Amino acid sequence: MVRREVYGIRMADDASPIRTTACDPSLPRHDWTLDQVEALFARPFMELVFEAATVHRRWFDPSEVQKSQLLSIKTGGCAENCGYCSQSASFDTGLKAEKLMDATAVIAEAMAAKAGGASRFCMGAAWRELKDRDTPKLATMIAGVKALGLETCATLGMLTADQAQQLKDAGLDYYNHNLDTGPEYYAEVVTTRTYQDRLDTLQHVRDAGMSTCCGGIVGMGESRRDRAGLLHALATLPEHPDSLPVNALVPVTGTPLGERVLKTGEIDPIEFVRTVAVARLVCPKAMVRLSAGRETMSPEMQALCFLAGANSIFVGGKLLTTPNPEQDEDARLFALLDLKPMQPLHA
Numbered sequence: 001m002v003r004r005e006v007y008g009i010r011m012a013d014d015a016s017p018i019r020t021t022a023c024d025p026s027l028p029r030h031d032w033t034l035d036q037v038e039a040l041f042a043r044p045f046m047e048l049v050f051e052a053a054t055v056h057r058r059w060f061d062p063s064e065v066q067k068s069q070l071l072s073i074k075t076g077g078c079a080e081n082c083g084y085c086s087q088s089a090s091f092d093t094g095l096k097a098e099k100l101m102d103a104t105a106v107i108a109e110a111m112a113a114k115a116g117g118a119s120r121f122c123m124g125a126a127w128r129e130l131k132d133r134d135t136p137k138l139a140t141m142i143a144g145v146k147a148l149g150l151e152t153c154a155t156l157g158m159l160t161a162d163q164a165q166q167l168k169d170a171g172l173d174y175y176n177h178n179l180d181t182g183p184e185y186y187a188e189v190v191t192t193r194t195y196q197d198r199l200d201t202l203q204h205v206r207d208a209g210m211s212t213c214c215g216g217i218v219g220m221g222e223s224r225r226d227r228a229g230l231l232h233a234l235a236t237l238p239e240h241p242d243s244l245p246v247n248a249l250v251p252v253t254g255t256p257l258g259e260r261v262l263k264t265g266e267i268d269p270i271e272f273v274r275t276v277a278v279a280r281l282v283c284p285k286a287m288v289r290l291s292a293g294r295e296t297m298s299p300e301m302q303a304l305c306f307l308a309g310a311n312s313i314f315v316g317g318k319l320l321t322t323p324n325p326e327q328d329e330d331a332r333l334f335a336l337l338d339l340k341p342m343q344p345l346h347a
């Protein structure tokens with residue numbers, strides 16, 4: 001006997017979710033309309049979080065949170081002009097450009113990350129696109145990190161189909177390539193590559209058989225409709241991202257979007273939680289990662305995000321070039337919230 005129905009979830013007496021037509025938690029949809037995604041944002045907050053928490057439980061143990069660690073293997077001097085980024089050569093942020101790290105140094109960092117409890121290690125390079133001359137060195141790094149029993153991830157800019165295959169052959173499990181924002185706001189964020197360029201790289205990654213890590217950044221001055229646009233774009237991809245990072249802009253002095261946000265203020269925390277919840281509803285099987293911006297979030301705010309379906313974080317004191325909570329802080333958070341680290345799926 002059905003006793004309760006909410007958007008997307010009909011709850012039976014035994015409280016197990018039953019299929020409805022609106023948002024079936026057992027059948028991820030790819031046919032969302034933008035209006036439908038925006039309507040999710042407008043749900044009463046308590047209902048939205050409850051629905052997202054219910055969908056989360058359909059696919060994951062809600063007490064498990066996956067820990068990834070991100071290392072900048074090539075910092076600064078990037079030819080792109082992403083308006084939030086400290087590493088773009090287009091902006092004067094005081095960041096010193098560095099060369100690609102040696103494979104042995106990267107593998108040593110991966111060992112330390114594993115010892116600190118990370119199950120996935122992500123290598124990030126500030127490049128517009130991968131150059132073929134760098135691929136052998138990257139293949140050595142990837143194989144070395146994989147051999148440690150870690151899941152491997154990289155973010156190296158745009159890829160060709162051949163490059164994607166070479167990275168896959170080297171042992172790369174995930175490739176990160178964010179859409180950043182909704183298509184309507186995209187031109188406010190970056191003009192040196194198109195939305196379609198990003199979609200093409202994601203297609204090459206999927207064709208090579210790698211898992212995709214793809215999300216965006218909120219709090220860049222975009223509207224709610226733009227946030228819905230980002231999630232709509234992700235939810236209507238041929239395959240949903242396996243990892244979906246939701247970043248809150250960390251304003252960097254000297255970047256156009258950072259300067260704008262320093263004047264106008266950061267995104268409202270409840271709106272951020274709504275974004276996490278909608279991400280969970282429209283891409284129910286994705287690992288929704290609470291990414292940049294966590295350093296300034298209270299434990300209560302992070303708890304609300306986990307309740308709303310976030311189940312992955314970046315660990316370690318630095319996220320490429322911006323600050324992130326230190327390991328002992330996250331250990332306290334996990335203890336406080338009775339969370340446990342998720343085991344690697346691919347390693």
Ligand code: SF4
Pocket residue numbers: 078079080081082085086087088089125126127128157
């Ligand atoms: S976000 Fe990535 S691609 Fe864009 S400027 Fe920064 S390093 Fe370059």
